[in-house]
Amino acid sequence: MPDEDQLFLIDSPQDDAPAGLTPWRVLVVDDDEEVHRATDYAFRRALVLGRPMVLVHTYSGAETRALLAHDRDFALVLLDVVMEDAQAGLDLVAFIRNDCQMQATRIILRTGQPGSAPELPIIEAYDINDYRTKSELTQTRLITAVTAALRSFDQIRMIAESRRGLELIVRSSADLMERHAMLSFAEGVLTQLAALLGLPRDGLVCVHRGEEKRGERPDTFYVISAGGQLADYLSCTLDKLADAAVRAAVTEALRQRQHQFGASSTVLYLSAEGHEAAVYMLAHEPLAPLDRQLVEVFATNLSAYFGNVHLIGELNRLAFLDGLTGLGNRVQFVKDVEAQVEGQSAEAGGQGSPQALLLLDVKRFSELNNGLGHDVGNAYLNAIAQGLRASFSAETRVARLSGDVFGLVGPVAELGPEQSRLLFESGVQAGEHRLPVAFAAGYYALQGHQGPGLAALRRANIALARARLSAQAQLVVFDPTMETQTAGRLALLRALRAAIQAQHLEVWYQPQLALQDGRLVGLEALMRWPDGAGGMVATPDVFVPLAEQAGLIGELGLWVLHRAAEDWLQLQGLRGAPPRISVNVSLPQFRSGELQSQVTEVLARHALPAGTLELEITESIAMDDPALVVSTLTTLRAQGARVALDDFGTGYSSLSQLRTLPIDVLKIDRAFVSQIGDRHGDAFVETVVALGQRIGAEIVAEGVETAAQAEFLRAQACHTAQGWLYAKAMPLAELKAWMATRI
Incomplete structure (x- = not known):
């Protein structure tokens, strides 16, 4: 899907x-x-x-x-x-x-x-x-x-x-807030002072402490604005000023960190938020007392503005840079993509190299971050960021778009699927740890793209989402059909929410039978979404993951638990009623923290005997967050619930991990049952049955469709089977009729 x-x-x-x-x-x-x-x-x-x-x-x-x-x-x-x-x-x-x-x-x-x-x-x-x-x-x-x-x-x-x-305070400096760059701010200071005191522009100089982020030394002062014959010294250090008097007066103001009022000059000292500057004014006579007061007020005002200019400059910098890695952020990346899209359109005649967009999502970063701590997590992201920057030429722009997602836009020759698969083969060093790096990647070629850069980014993002959910694909290349499917999926989400509110979903049941004597020993509760015309709106493998992603699975899961318990109680008055009922639970239900209380509520409200309710989990759920799953299941098992492990052999668990799971039932996936009759298929089923016997678990085979499969499983001492050979999943009324035919 x-x-x-x-x-x-x-x-x-x-x-x-x-x-x-x-x-x-x-x-x-x-x-x-x-x-x-x-x-x-x-x-x-x-x-x-x-x-x-x-x-x-x-x-x-x-x-x-x-x-x-x-x-x-x-x-x-x-x-x-x-x-x-x-x-x-x-x-x-x-x-x-x-x-x-x-x-x-x-x-x-x-x-x-x-x-x-x-x-x-x-x-x-x-x-x-x-x-x-x-x-x-x-x-x-x-x-x-x-x-x-x-x-x-x-x-x-x-x-x-x-x-x-x-x-x-100072009306005359009202325009300074519009001067966001430090050089423009300095120019505005000199202009306002010249106008305020009636001084010539060629007698003013502004210097500023250097900043590393601008490639300057923080222990050095630089001329950032000057008039007249001193204009040639712009961007020079203070010690390079040819006028010794200017140099000495400014140096003294910076040393004392206060204004200097002399007979032929005035130096204003400006300081705000750790930043320093000084403004030198040449005058032919000392400032009059009134002018001096005015200049002091003006300087106080300037210091406040000075801090704001730095704040605005920092905001502008942060607006386009990621604070952790120093890469461009999402805003900058959108601008880079826009530039490449416009460039591709201008070069449509064949000039220039084709460009591509690549989004990389670091797999399992949250687990690493939670397990090793945020310091290691930050070092890990920084190492990846520096590695990405070093792996590509200046033609490829690299950005960090969110917590663990990086974006790259540049030549196809650098960002092609084959090249991207080779990134970080040896992992990265994060503090004391050498850590592996794996990505889910979405790829979109910009050649022939129509529309704004945001549309290109959205298409790469759609491909990335596919890669995230794929168990096999590390990189997915965008296909135009994906965009249509995206809209359809959102429409399905709306319909699902409406169906839940209107109680249009149903619970159907598939019988589980003992292979030795054919007794009905259990039921598996399965959600269905009927369309009212004899068909289905969507299959569970489509709408259940959608409910999980949209935050609906908690509400839906609790409803299924209650409905299954109610229906099981209805069956107990019939002959041959099953002793237990199995309900599937998902990882979001565990992570919500509410599953334990919900199951406890269901067991108590319906007075279900111990061993009646069976919670079925998949192998991938068990391994995704093993500590949480094991802790929750251990508690629920102690309260009388049983635990079944579904899809065994299709995930990535080890036998040591399997040993820690508190399970009562081990289910053989239908994919392996269908291979019975093949030498390798027979061997795998034999191994699973033997493993289940060794750990004391009941063995249930899913998807049994032929008598030969049932006979093979019976010979291997498999306890229970379910599948179309016996019955399909059916609503409660049909299940009752089916049970009646077995009497």
């Missing part, structure tokens, strides 16, 4: 928000009720930057306008692009910015319709924080985008408040 990053993959619930914190107010605008529910679920207990969230919901542009007429106190708007019409979202952006004057409020656009992305000029013109398709928004990615937007909102509001206060 095709898959992709679904809307809001659900992580484990977070703790309740601390009391007394002012919440973030977020406006969710979307005409799709499903999106509102999913957004509520994603932020059900989330803290963003240490503060809880309050979501306000509207369902159309008109309703939103009516709300904003009297309530505009929102830090963020999550806004659907297409509602009443294709322009509804963008029209609402214009209303928010122009009519409501909500300049600080951040806006994230979302859409579920491919091709509805706004053009970049529109995004820039309306100050839109981010644009995402709903299909690419996992819970982690949504929270990441919202966190970045709220951090930006907080910083913008802080800067705005600071600016308003400073404008009251």
Whole structure:
């Protein structure tokens, strides 16, 4: 079944928000009720930057306008692009910015319709924080985008408040906040001072302590603005200034860390947040007392602005760089992809090399991070980042897009599937540990791509999602059919939620029979989704994983447990009733922390005898989080539940791991039963039966379809079988009729 990053993959619930914190107010605008529910679920207990969230919901542009007429106190708007019409979202952006004057409020656009992305000029013109398709928004990615937007909102509001206060002190420097680069800031300082004191521009010099991130020495001061004959010394160090008087006066101000007022010059000392600068002003006479007071106030104002300029510069840097690895972040990567897409279009005539997009998801990073600690996890990511940067030429741009996902865009010759499979064959060194590196990878060739860079990134992301879910494929190349399947999968998710609410899903039962005498010894409860016309909407291997990813499996799993218990009790009045019933459970049910209490509730409410309820897990579940699974099953087994291990031999467990599992039943997968009659198939079944006997487990064979298979299993002393040879899965009423025919 095709898959992709679904809307809001659900992580484990977070703790309740601390009391007394002012919440973030977020406006969710979307005409799709499903999106509102999913957004509520994603932020059900989330803290963003240490503060809880309050979501306000509207369902159309008109309703939103009516709300904003009297309530505009929102830090963020999550806004659907297409509602009443294709322009509804963008029209609402214009209303928010122009009519409501909500300049600080951040806006994230979302859409579920491919091709509805706004053009970049529109995004820039309306100050839109981010644009995402709903299909690419996992819970982690949504929270990441919202966190970045709220951090930006907080910083913008802080800067705005600071600016308003400073404008009251010195009106003449009001334009300095618009000068975000340090060089422009310095130029603005000199211009304002010259105007303020009536001094010539050629008598002013501004110096600034060097910064390593700009390739400068932090123990050296550099000339960053100067006029007249000293303009030739721009970017030079202070000690290279030819004018000894200027050099001495500035040096003394920096040494004493205070203003210097002399007979023929004044030096203002500026300091903020660990940054230092000095402004030299040449004058033919000492400053008058009034001018001196004015300049001191102006200097105080400048110091505050000086810190803000550095803050803005740092924000600009962080806006495009990943703080941990120093690589570009998602914002920078989108810009890089856009540039490559535009370049490919310009070179459509055959000039230049073909470009490709590659997304890499580090496998099992969360396990490593939790097992070895965050310091090792960070060192591991840093080692991967530096390795990626060293593995490619400057033509390939490398970025860290999220916690354990890296993006690369560059020549196909460097990023081709064969080349990417060779990355990190020997692992990486993270502190004292030599650790292996394995990726799930999504690949998309940009040649012939139509549309914006975000569309290219979405297609690579769809391919990556396939690779994540594939047990065999490390790298998946995007195919156009995947995009259509993505939309279909989201539609199926909506239908599944509606079916659960309307109780349209059913539980069917497949009999399990003793091979020696044909007695009905058990039932396996299986979920079904009938379409009402004799068919099925989707098979369990399609809708069960979808329910897991959408956070529905906890509710669905508890319903199946109760229904199975109720139906089993109904059968006990019939002759030949089965002594037990088996229910499948999934890894998200274990990780929710609620499975143990749910099973305990079911056993108590229905007064099920010990050994009646059997919990069936797959081998992959048991090995994915063994400590959690073993602990939970051990407790439930002590309360009277049985444990069955399904699909044995299809996963990757070792015999030592199998030995630690508290199991009562070992099931032979239908794939191996179907090979009975083949020499290797016979040998494998014999081995599994012998293994089950050695560990004291009952053996159940699945998918028995022929008398020859049943006879072989009986000869091997296999206890129980289920399959079409005996009966298919059936609803309760049919099961009762089937049991009646056996009397």
